[in-house]
Amino acid sequence: MHTRPDSNSGGTQGGNPIRHRLDTEALAPIHTRALFRICRPPRFMPTHLSSTVRAIVRPNAIPVTGLLIGVVLLIGGRRPAQASRLASGARAAADTTAPIVHEVDIRGNRQFAAGTLKENIRTRPNRRVLGIPGLTWWRWVHQLGSADWMWERLGRALRSGGEPPAYIDSTTVGGDAERLELFYRQRGFRDASVSYRVEPREEDDRVRVVFEIEPGSATHLRRVTYAGLDALRTGQKRRLVGGTVFETASVSMGDTLSVRVQGQRYREPMLLEERRRILTFLQNEGYAAVSRDSVRAVVYRATPDSFDVTLRVQTGPRYRFGDVRFEATGPEDAPPRSDTVDVAVDTTGGGRPQVTARFVDERRLDPAIVRRSLRFTPGAYYDQSAVQATKRRLDGTGVFAFTNLSPQYEDAVRRDTTGAPYLPLQINAQTRQRHRLQAETFALQRESVGAREAGVRLNEFGVGLSGTYENVNAFGGGETFRLRTSASVATGLDSLLVSSNQFEGSASLVLPYLIRPFQSLDRTFDLSSARTRLSLTGLTALRTDLGLRIRSRVNAQLRLEMDHTPTQSSLVDVVDLSLSNPDTLDQFSKKFLRRVFGRGGDNLQDPVQRQQILEDYTQPQVNTAVRYTFRDATAGPMRRWSGHIYEASGEVGNTLPLLLDRFVFTPGRPDYSLPSLFGGAGGLTGQLIYRPYVRASVDLRRYVPLGSGTTLGLKFFGGWAHPTAGPTVVPFDRRFFSGGANSVRGWRLRELGPGEGLPADTTTAVPESPSNILGGDVKLESSIELRTTLFPSVLAARWIGATFLDVGNVWFGPRNRGFGQADDNRDGPGAARDGRDGRFAGPEALLDVGVGGGAGLRLEWPYLIVRLDLAYRLHDPSPRNDDVFGDNFSGPLLHFGIGHSF
DSSP states (O other), X not given: OOOOOOTTXXXXXXXXXXXXXXXXXXXXXXXXXXXXXXXXXXXXXXXXXXXXXXXXXXXXXXXXXXXXXXXXXXXXXXXXXXXXXXXXXXXXXXXXXXXXXXXXXXXXXXSSOHHHHHTTOOOOOOOOGGGOTTOOHHHHHHHHHTOTTSOHHHHHHXXXXXXXXXXXXXXXXHHHHHHHHHHHHHTTOTTOEEEXXXXXXXSSSEEEEEEEEEOOOOOEEEXXXXXXXXXXXXXXXXXXXXXXXXXXXXXEOSSSEEEEEOSOBOOHHHHHHXXXXXXXXXXXXXXXXXXXXXXXXXXXXXXXXXXXXXEEEOOOOOOEEEXXXXXXXXXXXXXXXXXXXXXXXXXXXXXXXXXXXXXXXXXSOOTHHHHHHOOSOTTSBOOHHHHHHHHHHHHXXXXXXXXXXXXXXXXXXXXXXXXXXEXXXXXXXXXXXXXXXXXXXXXXXXXXOOOGGGTOXXXXXXXXXXXXXXXXXXXXXXXXXXXEEEEEEEEOTTOSSOOEEEEEEEEEXXXXXXXXXXXXXXXXXXXXXXXXXXXXXXXXXXXXXXXXXXXXXXXEEEEXXXXXXXXXXXXXXXXXXXXXXXXXXXXXXXXXXHHHHOTTSOSOOOHHHHHHHHHHHHSOEEEEEEEEEEEEEOSOSSOOSXXXXXXXXXXXXXXXXXXXXXXXXXXXXXXXXXXXXXXXXXXXXXXXXXXXXXXXXXEEEEEEEEETTEEXXXXXXXXXXXXXXXXXXXXXXXXXXXXSTTSOTTSOTTOBOSTTOOOTTOOSSSOSSOOOSSOBSEEEXXXXXXXXXXXXXXXXXXXXXXXXEEEEEEEBOTTSOOSOOOOHXXXXXXXXXXXXXXXXXXXXGGGGOEEEEEEEEEEEOSSOXXXXXXXXXXXXXXXXXXXXXXXXXXXXXXXXXXXXXX
């Protein structure tokens, strides 16, 4: 029987004797255990720091502009509770006769960023609007709510939305000085001292708190020695030193491993990081029993300005994976059953571990789920990272409510001829209820394409009902089957009549593994987790305001979801097949085509463009694609206050229909259509048209925290689509559009672009608000948004104010003839085109972008974010000149949405 080594037993250091030791736990309360012993006399911080504080001041005057403060309540708020407590420190029992902190200044600092130092300071002035001195609105709001004559309920609301005065507290200021001194000492300035003084202002009752820092000389690391690693082989030592956090000048691989450090300042956080790295390395090399107490650091002052550090490591024995015992408990009433799992075993150590599975009250679960989830080979040397990967695989199946993997040290058995014990691993799991049925109602908002003069509602609101059935263990291996149906109706706010209805059904099967022939990708790329998703979706809808009915829209998809790390993943759509069968009603020509073409076809006389629009909206279509997407995301899927989301995608479309067309249906003369699956109903030709293409896009989003409750969001999107083979356009649903609540918000959905163009044969002066019916082949778009918390908790929601600026547009590609026209018989192939053709013409096309900006409000609940944006057009690239600087400005747009815009 083997247990963990005694991690509390210490070693002795040869050479200079240790005369004085001081655990850094006394200096840094964040250390939960005594890790370091500092070899120098203990030096205590000063407990008395001189200061001058004016104790008696006149009461603060409350502003008379109550109405102005009421308005400010709508645009401002106090800090979140945690930040407010940190800022106020000991203000809960603050002396209201004390002066108010006007400014906090740090002097003598040349080593660290001021913002980094201020994170250690709890003495802070009241917030200011845009940093303007005197505009401490939130303090004034709090004082107004504290007035004696104020109604109690209104007073509580004002106080909760404001910020209490930043009264100075000598205890808090003294603690700030000690924290700053500790910060410097932990980062190599062992003789640093910090004092403070309070400077009153003559004109009022405000004070300035000044911290004076005398850093002293920096102390550097000279040599780091790793003691106790005799059990490691030379290759292991080399890998250990190769990942060190120290800037290594030379390495000694003698009896005791050591490195000489080059020009690196001594920092205790750096030693903590090195300890964590050593523990991780040893656990992944088989030393399973090491813990935080297994690594201790002893620091010697080698010279007046340098330290030597000895890291004493107790590795304990090196283990191999022993028997794996998996036990799952379910919610069903079933007799226990056991089985042996057939897995590959490493027998180089002389033993042959077994993997067994036992199920209690669980009828369906198959032992194969254990075999697919194991990320290690029984009998191989212990690897903690493989154990963690196994837990991620088990959790990723969705079958288990919880899992726990624990090495059984008390059952370790010595079978290895080299003396390495076999360490059993116990896996306990609790399965979920297999069947789940759920019904829910929901509200929806749909932004439509159209124009007011055509009677098309630009924003619809509706309700719906959905039902979902889910089986989390359909075939016994953790497969999740989900069936969902939903129905909804919607209308505009100006009418009670239903303008659209929709019915949708979907079925999906998620396998927690890759299917053949893709299983080798799992081991090849050492994936963190992998899934195979098969889905089938069908939809039918009626748009009475467009005179258009979608008889059926079907999409079938086979997708491989591969996670490389917790933040990076690859998505491969092996098959993405969609079929669409639109049907025009009697009112379609009146409500849609007449608006697009003009009453006599004057707005769009180009026959190619007319035919393209008719195909897009009336012809049954088929589309297939093979797509790869790489995604790197550290930001949360809903609350995006920090981190990033980077995504790049590339796809090739309609290669399969082209091959069928060329070699099966019409050999040698493809007409880019396939025989219809709908019997010709609802189409112009009775054929399924397809358009071969390639497409690529990049979507970059970053969220930069600027302070408590404030984030700067940045977005860039670039997309390119290009038709291949004979057609000169890409499929309608693979083109790019610009404008809308999640795009350039100064325009309605799909209203911006292409380029600065309009149809060349437009007989009217400037059409009013035409939608971009054709779409574009190139898209560039960028946005910047500043989000600030106004109220941390009102109606159980966080109120967030936002200001934004959007820039972008779409353009036709080189093979698209665009809006311009040329009569080749009359003018020749090189004839100039009339009008603005909307094509992408290189860098100068960037002058044709639309610019929009505005402000908005977000209400954030734990499960929902509601967004309202008021957007203005700042630059309209089209001849309409419909922006705030033009003569035809039509006013701002109000967008409503769910979730952040990006």
